Structure formats: structure tokens, C-alpha cells
Amino acid sequence: MQRRGFLHGAMAASAVSPYAQPGQDAATDGFRRAILQADPRLSKFNPLPRILCHDDFDDGISGWCELVSNHDGNLDTLRPVMKDLRPPQLSNCTFFDIGTHGSVDGAYALKLATRPRPFHTAVAIKRLTYAKPGLVQFEMYFTFKAEQVFDGSRGRRAFDGNLSPSELNFGDFTIGNDICEGENGARYHCTLRYQNTDAGGAPVQKWMYATSVETTTKMDRQGQGQSQDFHVRSPGDWKEIPGGHQPLCFNETATKINWHYFRWVFDTARRRNTELQVNELTLDLRDIPVPAYDHPYRALNHLLNFLIDVRTHAPVRNFFFVDSVVISVDW
């Protein structure tokens, strides 16, 4: 079945149809689609048959909390790379020049903000478990900014009236999961990153995937940690997703925000990513390798966590805004 487009007709044929639910007849599917499309809050999404959550941040934080490394109650033992991942904020997207921008609809969005320190990362995590293996889809509208700076020396290019110097002060943002199949079952992260700039501030504007497992507290205690990028064993453990070059809409200043549609599907039955769509770009991810841990983890039965983070490469705060999130499954 071909998916119906709603973003300027740009919704491409999907690698996996969200409407292909076994046992669901065409009339039921059509009725469901009509209801979704008549609901202004949901018609901008394409959820799989069962919606686990629809987080409109006008209603609160909806379970998106700060990530912290494992500990025994003594916060002095937190791993440095995961000690200070900052509490998420409910933001009405206010800027010094125009006041309140507002979110996609309503007033508030989820906001992540780094410290103004190179490679500092702000992370929000939502923690669920799963009832059955299968497709999981994460959709959101997002936008991203580097904080306005007033000292021209911190801009990485001159202002020419069009391109903002602050665009090159934005490092990267990452969307990922944390899946564990059960006692002694496989554990892995599907981790996708939009790398806006390289560490030197040159534009990259590509979607990447992680090629090594995230260092866990258990591994860190065995001396395997590093402090620049908590997602991977070494900071260079990323590869470009083929076809993943995509300049996004930064919109010329540090204070104009434009929202982007994001849809990511992964498959807990196959331990793989399935598909990524960001506005006009749809990437088939089924052959992208997903690194898994070679040792078991306990107490994580049917873990289904979602992570959103933003990482600055410069001594400038980076922000990531989300409004809203829909997580859906095919079970």
C-alpha cells in the first residue's frame, strides 16, 4: 500500500506500510485513517496501528526526563560523560529579538539545552517496555538552534545577510533507542545522528549511524569509557547513511525556528532500523548494521527506551526543540 503524502506531497513510498496490519480489513483501515486525518493534532503524523503515546508538551513533560549513568546512590561515582546531561525544559521558544515564538501548536515544546562547553550533551530519555517484538515508529516535529552570541569572534563565518554565523555553532543531534530482549537476551541501541558540523565547525549536514555500542556503566568500570561522545566507544565510530546528506532549514538567524517532520521506524524482531524520513528525505535503513553488546544485561527485560540529545562542538549552548512526539507500534 502506498502511503498518502501530507508534507507537500513528499511522503515517499514507505519501505514498510504503517497500514499493513495483519488481520485488519480495508474498511477498518480506511475508517482509522479518516479519524486520524480529521484530528488536527494527529493528522500531521502517520502512526502505526497502536499509538503508545502522543506527547504534546502543552500537557507537561510526558515522561521525558534527564538521563543519568548508573550509580549506587553516591552521585560522586557518576561517569563524567553522563553526570551532567541537563534536565529537559518546557519552552515556549522565546528569543531576545521577537519574544515568544511558540511551538507547532499550543504554547510549549520540549527543549534540551547544553552547557556552553565543547562536546557537552543534553539528553532526554523516555522509558517504556515492549509487549511484543515488531515495528516501532517514533515521529516528532523538531527544530534546532545555537544560542545567539554577540561576540563576533565566536561566529565561524561572517554574516552576509543570509547565512547565519550561528548555524556553524550547532554541532549535532541524535535520536536513539535502548532495547533489551529479556533476561540474558540481546541488548542494542539503534542510534541515528544528524551531524550539522564537524569538530572544527565546518558544515557536514549528514545523517549518520553509530558503528559501536554505547559504553555502559558496566563497561566504563572496566576502563572502556571516553568523555566526548557517550553514544559510541570512540568518538569517530560513526558512518554516513548512504544518501543521507540533507541541509535542514536553519533559517538565517539564531532566533527563527522552523519545524521539521521526523519519522523513524525500527524493528525489534529483526534488531534493525527500518526507515528514516525527515521531510522530503526517506532512507531505507534495513541494511544498516546495528551493533549489539557481546555480554548480557540483567534487569532490563523488554526494555524500550527512546533518547533525544543535542551536543555542542563549540563553547556555545545548543538547543533542540520537540513538539510533539508520537510513538506507535504494529502490535
Add this chain to the structure above:
Amino acid sequence: MIRRSFTAVIEKNATFTADFSTEPYEAGWASEARWFLRVIEIAGTLRVTPQISPDGLFWCAEGSPPLVITQPGVYSAPLRHFGQWLRLAGEVRGENASVKTMVYLALKE
């Protein structure tokens, strides 16, 4: 509707040996806020002053009296009518002064 509330951990066992400001935190949705400091260790004096901002960039004192802390313990300061952004400005005073603290911001609709 139950009133919404949210607690942010602004600093986790952070040690300050010089003056500092906490990271900006947006609280425009909240009508009341309360700072909590759980001071774990202290040598010298810590003086913390709530600050507010319309844009998260430029700051002024909120107007509440500062908390002056010389002993470990839990300290608190309430705020109302604060606008949009909140942070704490901390002054660390004394010879070899140092303070290790948790900082919480409790917000309520």
C-alpha cells in the same frame, strides 16, 4: 485538572570554589518556583541570589534576599512573578572556600 509540577536537578554534587551562575532554566509555564540547595560540604560562605531574565541571555536580581550558607544542610527560597528564565548566582567567599551542593528547582503551575 491537577496542577502540573516539575522538578529539575540543576546541579548534581557540583563543587564550586569560585563565583558561579547556574545554567538558565525556562519556567514561564509555572506560577511558582522554589529553589532547594542540599549543601553537602562547605568551607567558607556561600551566598546565592535568585536571578531572572526575559531572554535567557541578560540577567538581573529577582529581588529576594540572598541565602547565606555556612553549614551543610537543606536550604530553600520561594519565587513568584518571575517571568520566564531562572538561575542562581553564587558567591563563594573565604580562604580556601569550597562548596559541594545539589541544586533543585521545583516548579508548579
